[in-house]
Amino acid sequence: MSHAAADAPRVGLFVTCLIDAMRPSAGFAAVALLEAAGCRVDIPRAQTCCGQPALNSGDRAGTVRIAQHTIALLEPYDHVVVPSGSCAGTIKVHYPDLFDPGSAWHARAIALADRTFELLSYLTDIRRWKPHDVALNATATYHDSCSGLRELGIQAQPRRLLAAVEGLSLRKLEGSDTCCGFGGTFCVKYPAISNAIVEEKAAHIEATGADLLLGGDMGCLMNMAGKLHRRGSAIRAFHAAEVLAGMAGGPAIGEPE
Amino acid sequence: MSTAAYAARTERALADPILKLAIDRTTGNARTKRAAAIAAWPEFPAARELGRDIKDHVIAHLDHYLLEFERNAIASGAKVHWARTAQEACEIVVGICRDAGVRSATRSKSMLGEEIGLPHAMAEAGIERVETDLAEHIIQLADEPPSHIVWPALHKTREQVRELFLARHRDPGTLATVEAMVASARRELRGRFMAADAGISGANFLIADTGAVCTVTNEGNAELTTTPPRLHIVTAGIEKLVPSTAHAMALLRLLVRSATGAELTQYTTFHRGPKRAGDRDGPEAFHIVLVDNGRTRMLTDGLAEMLRCLRCGACLNHCVVYRQIGGHAYGGTYPGPMGSVLTPLLDGLPKAQDLPRACTLNGQCEEVCPVAIPLPTLLRGWRDRSWREGLEPLSVRGPLSLWRFMVLHPALYRLATSLAVPAMRLFARGGWIPRMPLAGGWTRHRDLPAPASRTFMAQVSNRRPAA
Numbered sequence: 001m002s003h004a005a006a007d008a009p010r011v012g013l014f015v016t017c018l019i020d021a022m023r024p025s026a027g028f029a030a031v032a033l034l035e036a037a038g039c040r041v042d043i044p045r046a047q048t049c050c051g052q053p054a055l056n057s058g059d060r061a062g063t064v065r066i067a068q069h070t071i072a073l074l075e076p077y078d079h080v081v082v083p084s085g086s087c088a089g090t091i092k093v094h095y096p097d098l099f100d101p102g103s104a105w106h107a108r109a110i111a112l113a114d115r116t117f118e119l120l121s122y123l124t125d126i127r128r129w130k131p132h133d134v135a136l137n138a139t140a141t142y143h144d145s146c147s148g149l150r151e152l153g154i155q156a157q158p159r160r161l162l163a164a165v166e167g168l169s170l171r172k173l174e175g176s177d178t179c180c181g182f183g184g185t186f187c188v189k190y191p192a193i194s195n196a197i198v199e200e201k202a203a204h205i206e207a208t209g210a211d212l213l214l215g216g217d218m219g220c221l222m223n224m225a226g227k228l229h230r231r232g233s234a235i236r237a238f239h240a241a242e243v244l245a246g247m248a249g250g251p252a253i254g255e256p257e
Numbered sequence: 258m259s260t261a262a263y264a265a266r267t268e269r270a271l272a273d274p275i276l277k278l279a280i281d282r283t284t285g286n287a288r289t290k291r292a293a294a295i296a297a298w299p300e301f302p303a304a305r306e307l308g309r310d311i312k313d314h315v316i317a318h319l320d321h322y323l324l325e326f327e328r329n330a331i332a333s334g335a336k337v338h339w340a341r342t343a344q345e346a347c348e349i350v351v352g353i354c355r356d357a358g359v360r361s362a363t364r365s366k367s368m369l370g371e372e373i374g375l376p377h378a379m380a381e382a383g384i385e386r387v388e389t390d391l392a393e394h395i396i397q398l399a400d401e402p403p404s405h406i407v408w409p410a411l412h413k414t415r416e417q418v419r420e421l422f423l424a425r426h427r428d429p430g431t432l433a434t435v436e437a438m439v440a441s442a443r444r445e446l447r448g449r450f451m452a453a454d455a456g457i458s459g460a461n462f463l464i465a466d467t468g469a470v471c472t473v474t475n476e477g478n479a480e481l482t483t484t485p486p487r488l489h490i491v492t493a494g495i496e497k498l499v500p501s502t503a504h505a506m507a508l509l510r511l512l513v514r515s516a517t518g519a520e521l522t523q524y525t526t527f528h529r530g531p532k533r534a535g536d537r538d539g540p541e542a543f544h545i546v547l548v549d550n551g552r553t554r555m556l557t558d559g560l561a562e563m564l565r566c567l568r569c570g571a572c573l574n575h576c577v578v579y580r581q582i583g584g585h586a587y588g589g590t591y592p593g594p595m596g597s598v599l600t601p602l603l604d605g606l607p608k609a610q611d612l613p614r615a616c617t618l619n620g621q622c623e624e625v626c627p628v629a630i631p632l633p634t635l636l637r638g639w640r641d642r643s644w645r646e647g648l649e650p651l652s653v654r655g656p657l658s659l660w661r662f663m664v665l666h667p668a669l670y671r672l673a674t675s676l677a678v679p680a681m682r683l684f685a686r687g688g689w690i691p692r693m694p695l696a697g698g699w700t701r702h703r704d705l706p707a708p709a710s711r712t713f714m715a716q717v718s719n720r721r722p723a724a
Contacts, residue, residue, distance in 0.1 A: 015713050021674050022706065024713035043717050046667040054661055056618060057653065058637070058644030062661045069665055146619035179577045183617025188698030189653075190259060190615045192271055195702035196581040197617075226703035229689055254706035256688040 011039040012077035014070075014116075016087045017049035018218040019239075023253065026218065029245035030083040030119050036245075037129035039081075044073050050082075050090040056184050060098070067095045068105065071112050079126070080116040083241055084217050085148020086184075088118035093151045118148055119241055120216050124157040134246045135166040141173040141210040142240070143201075143224065145217035149177055158216055158240050165243060171208040175201070182223040198227040206233055212248070213237040225253040263611035266586040279414045280583050283405075284574040290518025291571060291625070298514065308511045309629045311504050312565035315496075316556070322465040322498045323547065329468030333530030335543040340373075346548045347378035350457065350490055353544050354384050357488050359454040365472065365479040366390035367459025368406050368568055369494050369548060372590045372603065375457070387449045389478040391442055398425045404584030406591060407516050407570035412583050446478075456482035456540070458528075460493035461512070461567075462505040463545075469529040470545060471505050473513065473522040480526055489528065489540035495547050496564040502527070508567060511627035515569040551602050559638050563598050565628040572622035572632060578615055587612060594622035594632045601639050610648045613639035675715055678708045 011034055015027040034041045051066030070091065074080045082088035092113045099106035123129045142162065148154040155177075162170055181187065181197025188194075201224055205213055213228070213235050215221045225237035236252035251257055259267070270276055295301050315322055327337045338353075340346035354362065362384055364370065379386045388397040392410035396403060398421055403409030410418070419432045422441055429441045458479055462471040470491050472479040483489045499505045513522050532539030555564055573579045573593030584592035589600030589609060597612035613636040622632045643649060663670040684693040685707035692700040699705055 020713040021678060022708045024709050024711070024716055027713040027717075043714075045714070045718075047714075048664040048667050048670045051664065053657065056637070056640070057649065057657055058640030058642070059657060059661070060641050060644070062658075066661065066664055146617070146621070150620035150624060177621075179617045179619035179621065181577060181617065183619070185653075186615070186617050188696075190267070190611075191698040191701055193267060193578055193581055193615060194617075196271055197577045198703065222706055223703065226689075226699070226705055229704045230702070251688070254688045254704065256685075256707075257709060 005038060008038050008040045009078040011041050012074050012080045013041055013043050014047055014050070014074060014080055014082045014087065014091070015043065016082060016084045016218065018222070019083060022222065023218055023239065025247060025250060026083055026239035026241055029239065029241040029247050030081070032245040032247075033119065033123060033129075033241055034081060036131075037123050037127040039079070039127070042077065046073050050087045052086060052090045053185055055090060055094055056186075064098050067098050067109065071095065071105070071108050074116070075108060075112050078115065079122070080112065081119050081122050082116065083119040083239065084219075085118050085145045085152055085154055086217055086219065088116060089147040089151035091116045118152055118154055118216065120161060120244075121148075121152065121154045121157045123244075124160055130161055130164040131244050131246075132164075133166075134164070134244065135168075136243060136246075136248050137167040138212050138248075139169050139171055139208075139210045140212035140214050140243070141171045141205060141208040142176060143173060143180060143205075143213065143215045143220060144177045145215055145220045146177075146179050148216055154216065158214075161244055162214065162240060168243070171210045173208055174204045180220045180224050182220045184219065187223060194223075195227075198223055202227045202231055202233065205235060206231075210235065212243075212252075214240045214243060216240050221253055229254055259611045259615065263586070263588065263615070266588055267582050267615075270582040270586040275414055275417070276412055276583050277581070279412050279417075280580055282414070283408055283411045284580055287517065287570070287574040291515060291574070292518075294514040294518040294520070301514075304507065304511055305627055305629055308508050308567075308627055309565060311499065311507060312496075312628055315498050315500065316561055316564045319495065319498065319553075319556075322500060323495060326463050326465040326468060326498060327547075329466060330530075330545055331468070333468045333543075334533070335468065335530050335545050338544060338546045340546055340548045340550070343373035343548075343550045346373045346492060346546055346550065347375055349546050350375060350492060351378055351382045351384070353488070353490055354379075354382065354455055357455065357542070359384060359488060361385040361387065361449070361453050362455040362457050362490075363387045363389050363450055363453040363482040363486065364393070364457045365459070365474065365482040366393050366409065367457070367492060368403070368590065369459050369492050370457065371403060372494075373492065373548060373550060375492065387446070387453060389446055389450065389476075389482050390474070391439065391476055391478075394442055394446065395421065398422075402585065402590075404592065405570060405573060406568050406593075406595075412585065450481045451485050453482075453486045455488035455490060456484070456486040457490045457492065458483050460491055460497050462499050462508065463493055463497045463547075464502055464505055464527070465498055466501045467527075467529060469502070469527040471509075471525065471527050473509065473525050475517075475523045477524050480524060483526075483528055483540065484538050487541045489531070489543050491528070491543075491545045492548060493545065495549055495552050496566070508628075512567045512569050515567070515571040515625065515627040555602065558602070560598065560602065560635060562630050563595070563635060565630050566595055567628060568595075569627055571625040571627065575621045575625045577617065577619065577621075594636070595630070598632060598635045598639070606639065606643060606646065607648060610643050613637075613643065671712075671714060674712050678710070678712055681705075682707050682710065
C-alpha cells in the first residue's frame with residue numbers, strides 16, 4: 001500500500017477514539033496524507049484512547065495506566081502522528097507530567113512526547129509537505145481548537161495547507177481562537193453552559209457565510225456541526241485532513257453515508 | 258453532574274439576557290482594549306517574565322520581605338497588625354474602629370475586604386459603611402456582592418443603574434446621560450467623604466523597603482477615602498508584597514494594561530504612615546492589617562503560583578464560561594478562572610467542587626495572564642484532589658471506570674465499539690441523532706452525528722501492517 005522510500009519514517013498513526021468510532025473517513029484521510037508525504041504508515045492494532053477523559057476528570061491513577069499502555073504501544077515508531085490537537089497534546093504535554101522525574105516511565109514518556117506530532121503540523125513542519133492537485137470549489141472557515149493552538153502552537157500550519165487547495169477560499173472566523181464549548185466531558189457535565197458557548201460560536205461561523213467549517217479536532221467539530229445542524233444551518237463540516245486528502249466530495253459530518 | 262446549588266445559579270444566569278448584555282459590553286470592551294495595549298507593547302513577553310519572576314522571588318522569600326515591610330512601616334509611624342484568618346482580620350479592623358470611636362467609615366474598593374467579609378463585620382459592629390468606588394456604590398445601593406474583581410457592578414447595565422439611582426439617590430435629577438449619573442453619585446458621596454471617621458482601603462502593592470502601601474484607582478476615591486478621615490486602615494493580603502517601588506512599577510505596567518488596556522491608572526498613590534508635623538492633611542493614625550487567610554497554606558498545597566495573581570481580571574474577561582454566566586454564579590468572592598482556583602481553598606472543595614470542573618481547559622486564561630499563572634494546571638490539580646477525595650458522583654465514576662477498563666483491554670474495547678456503533682445508528686435520522694438514551698447532555702442542545710457503519714479499526718483490520 002505504501003510507496004515510500006526506504007529511508008521513509010515509520011509512522012504509527014494514533015487515530016483517536018472519536019475518529020475510530022465516529023468518523024473513520026478522517027482516519028483514512030490521515031493515512032492518505034501521511035503516505036503522500038512519504039511516510040510508511042502503520043496502525044497499531046491495540047490502540048484505544050489516549051486517556052483524556054480520565055486525565056480531565058482527575059483520575060490520575062487511571063490516566064497513568066492508560067498512558068503506560070499507550071506509551072508501550074507507540075514507542076517502537078520513528079514518529080507518532082495524531083489527527084487531533086488535544087489527543088496529541090495529551091501524549092506530548094501531559095504524559096510526561098504523570099510520572100516522577102527520574103523514573104523509567106518518565107524517560108519513556110518524554111521520548112514518546114518528542115516523537116509525537118499532530119497531523120497537520122507534522123505535514124508542514126516535519127515533512128515540509130503541501131497538497132498538489134487537490135481542488136475544491138468552496139469557501140471555508142477554520143476554527144482553531146484550543147489544545148492544538150495553545151499546547152502545540154498550531155495556527156499557521158492548517159491555513160498554509162488549505163491555501164494550497166485549488167479553488168478553496170478561507171474566510172476569517174471572528175473568535176477563531178476562542179473555545180467552542182466542547183471541553184470533552186465538560187459538554188455533558190455542564191450542558192447548559194456548553195450550549196451557550198457553542199451558540200455564540202455557531203453564530204460567528206454562520207456570519208462568515210462560508211460553505212464549510214473546517215478544523216483539526218473531531219470533538220470540537222462534532223460539537224459545532226451538531227449545533228449548526230440543530231440551528232438549521234446548511235454549513236457542512238469536515239476534518240481539515242479530509243479536504244486536504246481530496247475527500248471532501250464525500251458526506252460531511254452528519255450526512256448519511 | 259453539577260451540584261444543585263451551582264446548577265441553580267448558572268441556570269438563573271443563563272436565563273438572564275440583560276446580564277449577558279452587560280457582560281458582553283464590559284468584557285468585550287476590555288478584551289479589545291487589552292489586545293490593542295499588548296499589540297502596542299512589543300516588550301510584553303519580557304515584561305511578563307519579569308513580573309512572574311518578581312512575584313516568584315517574593316513568594317519564595319515571604320518571611321524576609323514581610324519583616325522588612327513591617328519594620329519600615331512601623332518606622333513611618335504606621336501600626337502593623339497580623340491576621341491569620343478572615344475572622345481575625347475583621348476583629349482587628351472592628352477593634353481599631355471601636356477604640357477610636359468610629360461611627361462612619363468610607364471604603365475604597367478592596368477584594369480582600371470582600372474575601373474576609375469586612376462589610377458584614379462592619380454591619381454587625383454597627384459601623385456605617387460608605388462604599389466610594391462608583392461600582393461599589395452601585396452594588397451597595399442594590400445590596401449585591403461584586404460580580405467582577407475590577408468592575409464589581411459589571412452585571413448591571415447603565416439602564417439598570419439609572420433606575421437604581423433614580424430610586425435611591427437624594428437628588429438624582431433626570432440622569433439622562435452617564436455623566437449625569439456620575440455627577441449624581443458624586444453629590445451623594447462628596448459630603449460623606451468629609452464626614453467619615455475612618456477610611457478603609459486595600460492595597461495593590463506593599464513596598465517592603467519603604468513600608469509604603471500603593472493603591473491604584475481611576476476615580477480618585479481611594480485618595481478621598483484615605484486622606485480626610487482621622488484614621489486610615491489598610492487590609493492587604495500578604496502576597497501583595499514587592500521588594501521596592503521599582504518592582505511595583507514593573508508589575509503596575511502589567512496590571513493596568515491587562516485590566517483596562519490603559520497604560521496607567523488615573524491615580525497611583527503611595528500611602529506612607531500617618532500625617533506628620535507640618536502636613537496639611539492626612540490621617541492621624543495609619544493601620545495596616547496583613548492578612549494570611551489561607552495564603553501560606555497555598556505555598557504547601559501546590560498553589561504557590563496563584564500567589565502571583567495581580568487581580569487584573571484579564572482571565573475573567575477572556576473566559577468563555579465567565580462570559581456566559583457572569584460572576585455571581587461562581588458563588589465565591591472571586592469569580593472566573595482565578596476564582597475557580599481560589600474559592601475551593603477559601604470555601605472548601607466540597608462546596609466549590611463545580612468551579613474547577615466547569616471549565617473547558619482551553620488555556621486562554623493562562624495565555625492572557627500577565628504573570629503567567631498556569632491556571633488550567635492548577636484547576637486540574639483541584640480535579641485530581643476532587644477525584645481522590647471521592648467528590649465525583651457515582652454517575653461519573655461508574656461509567657468512567659468501566660470505560661477505563663475497556664480502554665486497557667483493546668479486544669474488549671473493539672467489541673464494545675463494534676456493538677455501540679450499530680446501536681447508535683438505530684437512533685439516526687438521516688445521518689443525525691436528534692436524541693438518544695444516555696446522551697441527553699449532548700442532544701438536549703445539539704444533534705449528534707451518527708457514526709459510520711463500521712469503525713476505523715474494523716475497516717483496517719485486514720490491512721497489512723507496514724514493514
